[in-house]
Each structure stands twice: as structure tokens, then as C-alpha cells.
Amino acid sequence: MAEAFFNEVAAAIGAEWINRSEETLRRYGENTMPGGDRRPLGVVYPGSTAEVQTIVKAANRHGVALYPVSTGNNIGLGSRSAVHAGQVVLDLGRRMNRILEIDETLAFAVVEPGVSYQAMYDELLRRGDKFMVDVTSGPPQGGMLGNALDKGAGYGPYFDHFGFSCGMEIVLGNGEVLRTGDGALAGSELPNWHVSKYSFGPILDGLFAQSNFGIVTRMGIWLLPRPPAVRSFHFTYPDDDDLAEIVDICRALKLSNFVPTLLRVANDLYLCGSEHPSPEYSPGNRTPISDAGRRALREKDKLGAWTVSGAFYGPSMAAIEPQIERVRAAFGKSGKATYIPHEEALGFHALQVAINACSGVPGVGELGLLKWRPGGGNLWFLPGTPMVGSIANECQRMARRIYAEYGMDYMIMNVCSARFARGLHVITFDRENPEENARANTCYEALARAYAERGIFVGRAPLDYHALHMGQAMPAFRDSCTAIKAALDPAGVIAPGRYGIG
Ligand SMILES: Cc1cc2nc3c(=O)[nH]c(=O)nc-3n(C[C@H](O)[C@H](O)[C@H](O)COP(=O)(O)OP(=O)(O)OC[C@H]3O[C@@H](n4cnc5c(N)ncnc54)[C@H](O)[C@@H]3O)c2cc1C
Structure with missing residues (x-):
């Protein structure tokens, strides 16, 4: 099963973007928690949203569990190790690490998963230090997108990193691509996707924070003009x-x-x-x-x-x-x-x-x-x-x-x-x-x-305690999460067990 998965992915994105060496499996399994390291089955490095889709579809066909990380600096909460040993770590940040846009009029950035706080800080400095990114006091190599998805926070007026994100692109567990907010309208030239927070219909963005319903490949993040x-x-x-x-x-x-x-x-x-x-x-x-x-x-x-x-x-x-x-x-x-x-x-x-x-x-x-x-x-x-x-x-x-x-x-x-x-x-x-x-x-x-x-x-x-905390929630909360998982990731290929969801 796993061999067929890796063969199919290698043929689609190139064998050089799969690593199953002893040393890599050891490093990607490491964390700081009491439950022990969790050795993955392999590590895959996609280069685009289309490649993420290809990998998710292959995982569906071959029954392989994927564990996405962006920059993998979730120290004290799991680092970049998967929920369970034997999952395939999808390291998005290695190749998908571009700042896609910085809009200096409306003060927002659009990032791929691998953009770290340090990289954004350096780029804003290079552009004249006119804007400030709300950082954490954790590792500078931690990423803006992964941190926002894990409901991380900083300390300035834009401290609520999920709250100050706007507009996502997601590969769902069934392989479909979803764009939230104004991104759901095809072909718009305007920057609405990343500035208009509460668009038509239910706010789907929240489903992808602390869950395992999809893999986020792009996110808009608002910036604060740097005060003198x-x-x-x-x-x-x-x-x-x-x-x-x-x-x-x-x-x-x-x-x-x-x-x-x-x-x-x-x-x-x-x-x-x-x-x-x-x-x-x-x-x-x-x-x-x-x-x-x-x-x-x-x-x-x-x-x-x-x-x-x-x-x-x-x-x-x-x-x-x-x-x-x-x-x-x-x-x-x-x-x-x-x-x-x-x-x-x-x-x-x-x-x-x-x-x-x-x-x-x-x-x-x-x-x-x-x-x-x-x-x-x-x-x-x-x-x-x-x-x-x-x-x-x-x-x-x-x-x-x-x-x-x-x-x-x-x-x-x-x-x-x-x-x-x-x-x-x-x-x-x-x-x-x-x-x-x-x-x-x-x-x-x-x-x-x-x-x-x-x-x-x-x-x-921390990952070790996701199941414990989910067990503390009322049955209707747990059942709702299970039902959403079944709808968006019916084969359960994305991070099964993350945040205690199937
Ligand atoms: C001393 C110290 C201080 C810290 N201070 C802070 C602080 O001030 N604020 C704070 O928030 N944290 C803090 N942290 C915690 C942590 O280190 C940071 O939050 C860090 O930014 C998280 O790692 P990351 O950004 O690399 O995210 P990642 O590890 O890339 O992502 C976090 C998790 O989100 C999920 N995920 C990531 N990317 C995706 C994706 N594209 N699609 C779907 N799911 C995804 C994965 O399950 C992943 O494990 C601190 C840690 C330490 C040790």
C-alpha cells in the first residue's frame, strides 16, 4: 500500500521530493513531549497546490495517512512529528515558501506555508520597514500560516493570528480545492480575497484551524503599519x-x-x-x-x-x-x-x-x-x-x-x-x-x-493530549467534528487523530 503510494507520488512530483532515509525519519519523528518520538513512514515535499492535490488523491487511493506541517517549529506542542507513528509527513514549507504578495496600500501579505516570521520580517525591512508583522516570542523560523492555523498568538494589536488572517486556499481531504471568502468567486482581479473578512455564506475558514479537514496552501495575513x-x-x-x-x-x-x-x-x-x-x-x-x-x-x-x-x-x-x-x-x-x-x-x-x-x-x-x-x-x-x-x-x-x-x-x-x-x-x-x-x-x-x-x-x-481534551468536550461537539471530517475527508487521510478528530 505504502510502496504503491510512494511510487505514484514519485512519478508525479519527482523521486527527489520524497525522503525515507533513516536520518530523516528520525529527525521528523523528534519532539519534546513525554509520549515519545513518532517515526513517520516518509517525508514528502510538495512544490505547489496542484502537487498537494496529487498527493492527497494518491493517499486516498492507497489508504495512507498524511501529516501536514508548514515550518514544523511547533516546539512544546508536537514540533513536526505526526500524531501517530507511521503517518507520512507532508513538509509544505521546504518548497512552498514564497511570499506571494505584499500589498502596501491595504497592508496585507499573502503567504505560502513555509514563510517564517524571520523571512517576513527580513522582507519588510528590505522594503523600507514600513510594516510590522505580529511575531510570536517563539522560534523565529516558526511560520505565519502554521501558527495561525494552530491558533497561535503574538502580543501586538494584531496578536490574534487567526483573527488577522483573511482568505485561504485549501486542499480538502477529498482532493478538491476550496477557496474561502471572496476567493470563492473565480477570476477576481481585485484584492478582495484577502481584505474582505466576512463574505457570503458560512465562515468556513475556522474549520481549518486546529483540525484535520484540509491542507492550507495559501493565506492572507494583515500587517500593521510600523509606528515611528x-x-x-x-x-x-x-x-x-x-x-x-x-x-x-x-x-x-x-x-x-x-x-x-x-x-x-x-x-x-x-x-x-x-x-x-x-x-x-x-x-x-x-x-x-x-x-x-x-x-x-x-x-x-x-x-x-x-x-x-x-x-x-x-x-x-x-x-x-x-x-x-x-x-x-x-x-x-x-x-x-x-x-x-x-x-x-x-x-x-x-x-x-x-x-x-x-x-x-x-x-x-x-x-x-x-x-x-x-x-x-x-x-x-x-x-x-x-x-x-x-x-x-x-x-x-x-x-x-x-x-x-x-x-x-x-x-x-x-x-x-x-x-x-x-x-x-x-x-x-x-x-x-x-x-x-x-x-x-x-x-x-x-x-x-x-x-x-x-x-x-x-x-x-500538545499532540500527546489532543485525544484527552477532545474527550473532555460534550458529545455534540465531538459528533459535529466527526461528521465534518466524514464530509470533507471521507477516507480519513489527513492527520487522523489530530485534535482528537478521527
Ligand atoms: C520558548 C517558546 C516560546 C513560544 N512562544 C510562542 C508565542 O509567543 N506564540 C505562539 O503562538 N507560539 C509560541 N510558541 C509555540 C510554537 O513554537 C510557535 O507557535 C510556532 O510558530 C509553531 O510552529 P510553526 O509556526 O512552525 O507551525 P507548524 O509546525 O508548521 O504548524 C503547526 C501545526 O499546524 C498544522 N498545520 C501546519 N501547517 C498546516 C497546513 N498548511 N495545513 C493544515 N494544517 C497545518 C500541523 O498540524 C502543525 O503541526 C513558543 C514555543 C517555545 C518553545
């Missing part, structure tokens, strides 16, 4: 329980949209962990870092139990001063916060990450988190909680207790918007130590259970 000045602000707070005050202040600042960026509220270990390996960890150690150890780290890095970061945009640094003063007044009221001005923050490596993230500059600063403990294990637990201080503290206490129970170090950044905060919980562990690996797994499962019991779902999940 970006001025950040930062506040440190001394105590864990100060989170409640911070969240209540952030809510007020965001509900009125006074602060244009999201507010990054990072705990000590999230920021210090990006800078140093754990000073207390030793192999087999079952206890998290001590409070004294945490205090010593934050004193060394001049950071707080919590550090808040955000930014304003304006015509000049001086013109932004009044906004900064208003934010200082808000955070200054209780007397607990210490202000770190933009100019000083530029000298703090950990705060530079926040400044870059709000300025549309990709960077590797946060990847230090992967080295907090040895052994390469990294998982992200990503619940969204309401922006109410008392609830934020309740959740904090619950999560700290669970982390401690499993001997993990509580690292979190609450990314605050107006009504909810995405809690970026990091679990960094020694994946090469089976006992610690098992503890990281049960820690994630315990967090998933505890939050779901409170009615809080995750916004994105």
Missing part, C-alpha cells in the same frame, strides 16, 4: 499573590483599549528560566526549586515574583509620555509595583524579549526556557482564564499545588487581553529520565483535569 516609536513599560511586583491586583489593573487598561498591546504578566521562573538553567536541579530530584532559590534568582535578574510588560505606539518617544504616566498611575496606586522604564528595560535581556514581541521583531531570547532542566522535555499547558483577579489567584494556587505535587517548577506567563488571559504554563523536564518523564505527563493530565472541572478549556494543546 514603540515605547515599552514594565512593573515588577514582589509577591505571588500580587497577581490578583495586576490582573484587575490590566483588565481596566485593556477593556478600554487604552493599551494597544497585550500585557505580558510573567512569573519569576518564566523570565529567569529563559536566562539560566535551574540552580537547584539535579537528576532524579523530585522537589521543585525552593522559594529561597526563586528569590535569589529574581534578585540577581532584578525581576519580580511577577513582571508586567506592555507597550505604546506613537509618533515619537516624547509623544508617548502621557500614556506612560497614566499607566504608572494605575500600577502605582497600591505602592507595591516598581516601575522599569523603557530605556532601562533595554538593558535587561529578559525584558528585551517583551520589547521585541511588541515591536514585531523575531528573536530567540525565550528559547532559553528549553534548557531550564536538562534532557530536552518541554510541554505547554494553555488554559484561558477570565480577567478577574480573585479567579487568577485561585487558578495560580491550584496550578502551583499540582506542579509541586509532581516535582515540577511552576513557570507561567499570563498573556492578558480585555476579558481573558491565556496562561502559558511551561513544563520543562528531563525527557531522558523515564521517571521524571512520567511525572511531567501526569502533571499535564492533572492540570487538564483540574481546569476542565472548573469549566476552563485549553486554547491549544
Whole structure:
């Protein structure tokens, strides 16, 4: 079956675009999760939408499962490994990596799957730095299209990467090509496809985020005109329980949209962990870092139990001063916060990450988190909680207790918007130590259970836990996903199991 598939694909797109070498299968199976690597059957590199169609049709004929990745930097969530071993990874980014268009009048770009944040940043710079792409603080080689499809997010006004995408081209599981929005009209010369967000009929775009109904080959992404000045602000707070005050202040600042960026509220270990390996960890150690150890780290890095970061945009640094003063007044009221001005923050490596993230500059600063403990294990637990201080503290206490129970170090950044905060919980562990690996797994499962019991779902999940989370959803949700899968991918060839869908 598989041999016939590879023969047919080789004849259609060229044998050089299939790789089944030992080394490649090993590398494409690697990830950072506790469930282990997943060796694919092979890797195929399509060069066009038509080639993707050919491959999908061959997969239908031969009963082969395909796992599409765009740039494959989904670190902590699956990297580029497939849901199950034995699927064929479709690496779209290797050859389909062109910026198809940048429209400087309407401020949007059209990209193929392989366009990374770094590539878009470099191209915009080359064109005179007039536009800003909303970046993540993750790997610069991560891609705009894959990130948007996985409901990834950044930190500027266009932080909602799926929300700020417009118009897709998709190869469905049955091999048909679908264009969403105005793209569904054949032959239009106007740029409507990538600017008119809510066109005629149901909004089908959403079906292709966190699902396995199709393979997206093109996407429009909106760009922000680069403001002449970006001025950040930062506040440190001394105590864990100060989170409640911070969240209540952030809510007020965001509900009125006074602060244009999201507010990054990072705990000590999230920021210090990006800078140093754990000073207390030793192999087999079952206890998290001590409070004294945490205090010593934050004193060394001049950071707080919590550090808040955000930014304003304006015509000049001086013109932004009044906004900064208003934010200082808000955070200054209780007397607990210490202000770190933009100019000083530029000298703090950990705060530079926040400044870059709000300025549309990709960077590797946060990847230090992967080295907090040895052994390469990294998982992200990503619940969204309401922006109410008392609830934020309740959740904090619950999560700290669970982390401690499993001997993990509580690292979190609450990314605050107006009504909810995405809690970026990091679990960094020694994946090469089976006992610690098992503890990281049960820690994630315990967090998933505890939050779901409170009615809080995750916004994105590591591959290992897609089935678990789908099992938490009501039957009608699961049945609807199954029915859509049957309609769009009747032979089930696209990423079976992704996001817990058949
Ligand atoms: C330290 C650190 C910080 C991070 N910070 C952030 C952050 O600030 N924001 C954030 O969002 N993430 C963050 N991440 C997570 C992740 O690294 C990024 O989201 C990254 O951009 C995702 O990888 P990618 O863009 O290469 O997507 P890919 O791996 O290419 O795609 C992601 C998934 O989407 C699906 N997919 C991809 N392309 C297609 C397609 N064409 N058709 C159908 N399905 C497809 C696949 O299942 C794939 O596994 C961080 C990670 C780390 C380790």
C-alpha cells in the first residue's frame, strides 16, 4: 500500500521530493513531549497546490495517512512529528515558501506555508520597514500560516493570528480545492480575497484551524503599519499573590483599549528560566526549586515574583509620555509595583524579549526556557482564564499545588487581553529520565483535569493530549467534528487523530 503510494507520488512530483532515509525519519519523528518520538513512514515535499492535490488523491487511493506541517517549529506542542507513528509527513514549507504578495496600500501579505516570521520580517525591512508583522516570542523560523492555523498568538494589536488572517486556499481531504471568502468567486482581479473578512455564506475558514479537514496552501495575513516609536513599560511586583491586583489593573487598561498591546504578566521562573538553567536541579530530584532559590534568582535578574510588560505606539518617544504616566498611575496606586522604564528595560535581556514581541521583531531570547532542566522535555499547558483577579489567584494556587505535587517548577506567563488571559504554563523536564518523564505527563493530565472541572478549556494543546481534551468536550461537539471530517475527508487521510478528530 505504502510502496504503491510512494511510487505514484514519485512519478508525479519527482523521486527527489520524497525522503525515507533513516536520518530523516528520525529527525521528523523528534519532539519534546513525554509520549515519545513518532517515526513517520516518509517525508514528502510538495512544490505547489496542484502537487498537494496529487498527493492527497494518491493517499486516498492507497489508504495512507498524511501529516501536514508548514515550518514544523511547533516546539512544546508536537514540533513536526505526526500524531501517530507511521503517518507520512507532508513538509509544505521546504518548497512552498514564497511570499506571494505584499500589498502596501491595504497592508496585507499573502503567504505560502513555509514563510517564517524571520523571512517576513527580513522582507519588510528590505522594503523600507514600513510594516510590522505580529511575531510570536517563539522560534523565529516558526511560520505565519502554521501558527495561525494552530491558533497561535503574538502580543501586538494584531496578536490574534487567526483573527488577522483573511482568505485561504485549501486542499480538502477529498482532493478538491476550496477557496474561502471572496476567493470563492473565480477570476477576481481585485484584492478582495484577502481584505474582505466576512463574505457570503458560512465562515468556513475556522474549520481549518486546529483540525484535520484540509491542507492550507495559501493565506492572507494583515500587517500593521510600523509606528515611528514603540515605547515599552514594565512593573515588577514582589509577591505571588500580587497577581490578583495586576490582573484587575490590566483588565481596566485593556477593556478600554487604552493599551494597544497585550500585557505580558510573567512569573519569576518564566523570565529567569529563559536566562539560566535551574540552580537547584539535579537528576532524579523530585522537589521543585525552593522559594529561597526563586528569590535569589529574581534578585540577581532584578525581576519580580511577577513582571508586567506592555507597550505604546506613537509618533515619537516624547509623544508617548502621557500614556506612560497614566499607566504608572494605575500600577502605582497600591505602592507595591516598581516601575522599569523603557530605556532601562533595554538593558535587561529578559525584558528585551517583551520589547521585541511588541515591536514585531523575531528573536530567540525565550528559547532559553528549553534548557531550564536538562534532557530536552518541554510541554505547554494553555488554559484561558477570565480577567478577574480573585479567579487568577485561585487558578495560580491550584496550578502551583499540582506542579509541586509532581516535582515540577511552576513557570507561567499570563498573556492578558480585555476579558481573558491565556496562561502559558511551561513544563520543562528531563525527557531522558523515564521517571521524571512520567511525572511531567501526569502533571499535564492533572492540570487538564483540574481546569476542565472548573469549566476552563485549553486554547491549544500538545499532540500527546489532543485525544484527552477532545474527550473532555460534550458529545455534540465531538459528533459535529466527526461528521465534518466524514464530509470533507471521507477516507480519513489527513492527520487522523489530530485534535482528537478521527
Ligand atoms: C520558548 C517558546 C516560546 C513560544 N512562544 C510562542 C508565542 O509567543 N506564540 C505562539 O503562538 N507560539 C509560541 N510558541 C509555540 C510554537 O513554537 C510557535 O507557535 C510556532 O510558530 C509553531 O510552529 P510553526 O509556526 O512552525 O507551525 P507548524 O509546525 O508548521 O504548524 C503547526 C501545526 O499546524 C498544522 N498545520 C501546519 N501547517 C498546516 C497546513 N498548511 N495545513 C493544515 N494544517 C497545518 C500541523 O498540524 C502543525 O503541526 C513558543 C514555543 C517555545 C518553545
